[in-house]
Amino acid sequence: MIDHVSIGVADVARAKRFYDAVLAPLGYACLSDSPSSLGYGRERVALWVNAAERPVQPDMASGLHFCFAAPSREGVHAFHAAALGAGGGDNGPAGLRADYGDGYFAAFAIDPDGYRIEAYCQEG
Numbered sequence: 001m002i003d004h005v006s007i008g009v010a011d012v013a014r015a016k017r018f019y020d021a022v023l024a025p026l027g028y029a030c031l032s033d034s035p036s037s038l039g040y041g042r043e044r045v046a047l048w049v050n051a052a053e054r055p056v057q058p059d060m061a062s063g064l065h066f067c068f069a070a071p072s073r074e075g076v077h078a079f080h081a082a083a084l085g086a087g088g089g090d091n092g093p094a095g096l097r098a099d100y101g102d103g104y105f106a107a108f109a110i111d112p113d114g115y116r117i118e119a120y121c122q123e124g
Helices: 012-026 073-085
Strands: 005-009 029-034 037-041 045-051 066-069 104-110 116-122
Touching (some): 005 012, 012 029, 012 037, 012 066, 012 073, 012 116, 073 104
Parallel strands (some): 066 116
Antiparallel strands (some): 029 037, 037 045, 104 116
């Protein structure tokens, strides 16, 4: 249903370091790279990270977050570790989330601009 998502960031170079680190364990790479814009995906860009004059202000109560498909539990764990190691914040360690459904395995982080992100894989 959704072809791609774009987010605005204050510092594209900082965002590149972060998203390169957290998306690699999930099998995604930076497919488009310029000083003001980054495009991530596997075979085509699905996430655009762009320089923005006024990025959306973080709001933990907004409900806004972005969830990335992970290939495995190991990918979810690696995503979370990479997020913390690349300057992101912890928003929930890797684990089963029974309240989200049977076999829902996910980890949650906050990127350097305050966006809430998640990696998820379905088990069983």
